[in-house]
Amino acid sequence: MNQFKIFESALLRHGITTRHGGVSNPPYDTMNTSFYGQDDKVHVMKNIKLSMDALKMTAKTIVATAQVHSTNILSIKDDFDFQVLRPFDTNDTALEGYKLYIADKTDGLITNREDVVLMTFYADCVPIVLYDPVTRTAATLHSGWRGTKDRFGQIGIETMCSQFGVRAEDIRAGIGQSAGKCCYEVDFPVIAAFEKNYTKTLLSGAVFPKDYGKYHLDLKWLNSQLLQMNGVLPQHIEVNQDCTICGTERYHSHRRANGGARGTMSAFIQCGL
Ligand SMILES: [Zn+2]
Structure with a gap:
């Protein structure tokens, strides 16, 4: 499990899983938290329970995204109606007694509630976890190249500010494990798409042309810059x-x-301690 030091003193339970500590068999070994694929659902539910227990998460309601590389964010406030979400059957699994809901066509979740665990999924795309200690509002975003191209981090900040009264300068941000500039290779059309939404000057810090016509892309750095451009302090x-x-x-x-x-990794967050 990976955790960010920046949230150590925050009233936030959080973690991003790795491959370790689960019960799934190859090729999902061992910690796979996605119940959308072909892995044994009993194993996946056990893995989610193990992760939540390791993070001392006590909430019995989980909201998980069904991601489509969009910039759609679901805000979960006190008056939120969970009936608008799709329930996932957890009977006869380690999550029996829990309520697991799926937010379809959604790539980001925000809440200030302490009784809900938010869950997003990753396998190379960039996890962005945001927390405001003043309003005690937390967000988790799935920002791959499409999300980053569409400035998803900015949309997350704007939504926290407009809907939860957050000030950007109060936000703490964690950018998680994801495809690095060492390996993340893309073709020119991807770069051209970024050039529509970012200046060439900024992109010069994130795009590295290779002599064989491909490009390496540093999504983590670009997301860090995007957060700073929108008021998060470095x-x-x-x-x-x-x-x-x-x-x-x-x-x-x-x-x-x-x-x-x-396998797939997940960010888990729950407000409160
Ligand atoms: Zn690499």
């Missing part, structure tokens, strides 16, 4: 530099699996 941002693609022993990777079956 000293309030922590970046995990681990690369999921070459971090074979510790991380699942979509790119490394090359279209094959693989």
